[in-house]
Every structure is written in structure tokens, then in C-alpha cells.
Amino acid sequence: MTCHNCRTQMVKAGFYGAKKVQRWKCQQCNKRFSEPQPKPFGQDVRLPMEKVSMILRCLAEGNSVRSTSRLCDVEKRTVLNLLKTAGDACERFMERTLQNVPVKELQLDECWSYVLKKEGPKHPTEANDDSIGDPYIYIALSGESKLVLAWHLGKRDRENTFTFVEKVRSATADCKFDISTDAWPAYVSAIDLQLGDRANHGVVVKVYDKPEEGRERYSPAVSLLSKNQSEAGNPDLSRACTSHVERKNGSLRQWCRRLTRLTYAFSKKKENLRAALALHFWYYNFARIHGALRVTPAQEAQVSDHIWSFEELMSTL
Numbered sequence: 309m310t311c312h313n314c315r316t317q318m319v320k321a322g323f324y325g326a327k328k329v330q331r332w333k334c335q336q337c338n339k340r341f342s343e344p345q346p347k348p349f350g351q352d353v354r355l356p357m358e359k360v361s362m363i364l365r366c367l368a369e370g371n372s373v374r375s376t377s378r379l380c381d382v383e384k385r386t387v388l389n390l391l392k393t394a395g396d397a398c399e400r401f402m403e404r405t406l407q408n409v410p411v412k413e414l415q416l417d418e419c420w421s422y423v424l425k426k427e428g429p430k431h432p433t434e435a436n437d438d439s440i441g442d443p444y445i446y447i448a449l450s451g452e453s454k455l456v457l458a459w460h461l462g463k464r465d466r467e468n469t470f471t472f473v474e475k476v477r478s479a480t481a482d483c484k485f486d487i488s489t490d491a492w493p494a495y496v497s498a499i500d501l502q503l504g505d506r507a508n509h510g511v512v513v514k515v516y517d518k519p520e521e522g523r524e525r526y527s528p529a530v531s532l533l534s535k536n537q538s539e540a541g542n543p544d545l546s547r548a549c550t551s552h553v554e555r556k557n558g559s560l561r562q563w564c565r566r567l568t569r570l571t572y573a574f575s576k577k578k579e580n581l582r583a584a585l586a587l588h589f590w591y592y593n594f595a596r597i598h599g600a601l602r603v604t605p606a607q608e609a610q611v612s613d614h615i616w617s618f619e620e621l622m623s624t625l
């Protein structure tokens with residue numbers, strides 16, 4: 309260690325606190341310094357690693373921001389700041405790690421959510437404001453390993469579908485695979501343009517019954533007919549299915565507090581929703597044992613060789 313003032317070598321001068329942090333003393337100016345400690349995510353986070361890990365664990369396990377702040381005895385603002393830092397880190401980590409992953413079967417779907425208010429009550433002056441209203445969460449799930457290969461947050465339109473399929477392209481390896489989507493028409497051109505060389509595109513069309521009187525809001529409509537049709541390539545239509553990714557939407561609502569329907573929990577800012585989603589998908593892919601697989605989806609897809617912890621995530625980035 310060198311002194312910050314005199315740039316000379318210092319000598320050891322005992323330990324500080326219960327964690328026995330090494331202290332150093334400069335022999336020229338007699339100033340004492342503590343050895344620098346690793347900071348979570350390499351950023352100016354002033355909480356100890358254990359506390360940060362506990363806060364992130366609470367958020368990832370489906371607690372709200374307020375309940376996390378009560379459980380961990382920190383300010384609400386601290387929880388939100390950490391959520392944003394961790395969300396950015398998770399997004400970077402996933403982009404870097406999930407590249408060229410070989411897949412056999414891919415399922416794509418969108419999940420509705422809203423920020424601040426729904427599209428309906430928006431004021432005419434807010435009509436073009438994309439930061440509020442109804443963004444959709446696009447998810448690409450691998451059918452065999454249950455890994456979420458790519459996700460995207462944005463309006464349900466051509467442009468965002470294109471960006472999402474672009475992300476799917478960079479996440480998947482250059483091999484032939486089957487891709488199943490719902491009947492959202494923007495997928496056809498986006499997949500044809502960007503994944504035409506590797507994907508066989510099958511579309512699952514579901515026709516729903518009219519809900520019974522009085523139960524529209526609480527129960528999903530009964531699916532009457534499910535028809536698979538081929539769009540591009542030569543997909544195995546008997547295997548085309550979006551059931552797993554639709555089940556994943558269900559877990560997403562269960563594990564991400566701000567997506568729970570018919571409650572007071574909802575996002576007020578788009579960047580916080582984005583961070584919460586990044587944290588959830590990282591936790592789901594790398595840190596949580598999948599009930600059916602008995603390992604994490606990342607281990608199943610051979611992207612990672614162990615179960616990740618938040619401490620590890622904080623120190624690798």
C-alpha cells in the first residue's frame with residue numbers, strides 16, 4: 309500500500325473492527341488508512357456485501373420494494389438504487405453470457421404489463437409518451453432447457469418485435485431449430501428476415517370461448533381449439549407449442565412483485581420495471597434451482613457449471 313498524500317510505502321498498523329480490516333500507517337505524514345474493501349458491483353455502494361445480498365434476495369423472491377425496505381431495515385430509496393444497479397449488472401451479464409447457445413426448440417411469447425397507468429386513462433398529451441402506458445415483456449424460452457435466452461421490454465409493435473428477434477438471433481447458435489410463437493403477425497416478417505436461415509417457424513393459434521357471465525375478470529377464458537400452422541421452413545407441427553413460455557409468464561407474475569395482477573403492486577417508472585425484470589431473469593436462469601430440472605436452467609443448457617449466488621454476481625462485475 310502507498311500513501312495517498314506522500315506516495316510512499318506504508319507499514320501495517322493493526323486491524324479495525326470485528327471483520328479485522330487491515331490498517332496501514334504512513335511513516336512520513338503519520339496518516340492511517342484502512343485497506344480498501346471490495347465494493348458490490350464495483351460501484352459506490354456503501355452497504356456491506358451481506359446486506360446488499362439480502363436486499364436483492366428479498367426482491368428476487370417476490371417481495372415489494374416497501375416490504376424489502378422494512379425487512380432489511382433500509383430506506384426505500386436505497387432498495388430502488390440497488391435494484392437499478394443490480395438490474396444493469398444482470399442485463400450486462402446476460403448479454404455477455406447468453407451468446408451462441410445451441411437450441412433445438414424455442415418458444416416466443418409476450419406478457420402484458422403497465423407503467424404508472426394503463427393505455428386507456430392516458431391523457432391525449434401523453435399519447436406518444438413511451439415511458440408510461442402498456443409495455444409488453446417479450447420472452448424467448450428454450451423448450452428443452454427452460455433457459456430464458458432473450459427478453460425485451462417495449463410496446464407490442466413491429467419495431468419492438470424486430471429488436472426482440474434480433475436479440476434472439478445473437479443469443480442462439482447457428483444451427484437449425486424449431487421456433488413456436490402465437491399468432492401475433494409481426495413475428496412472421498421479423499423471423500423470416502432475421503432467422504430465416506436457421507428457424508422453422510410454427511404458429512400456435514388458440515381460439516377461446518366467451519367467458520361466463522360474472523367471471524370474466526378472475527378466470528382465464530377456456531381454450532376451445534388449438535391449431536398449429538407452418539409459416540417458414542419445415543417445423544414439426546405436432547411439437548409446436550407455446551405452453552412452456554406461457555407457464556413462464558405465470559412464474560414471472562408470481563416472482564416479480566410489481567407484475568402481480570389486480571393488486572396495488574405496479575411499476576411507476578419504466579427503468580425500474582426493466583431492472584426488476586433483469587434481476588428476475590438472471591435469478592431464474594442462473595441462481596434458482598428449477599423444480600422439474602433439479603438444476604438451474606443455465607446448468608441444463610451448459611452455459612454455466614454451478615449455481616450462482618448474489619455475492620458472486622456482485623464481485624464478478
Ligand SMILES: [Zn+2]
Pocket residue numbers: 311312313314315316334335336337338339
Ligand atoms: Zn503520507
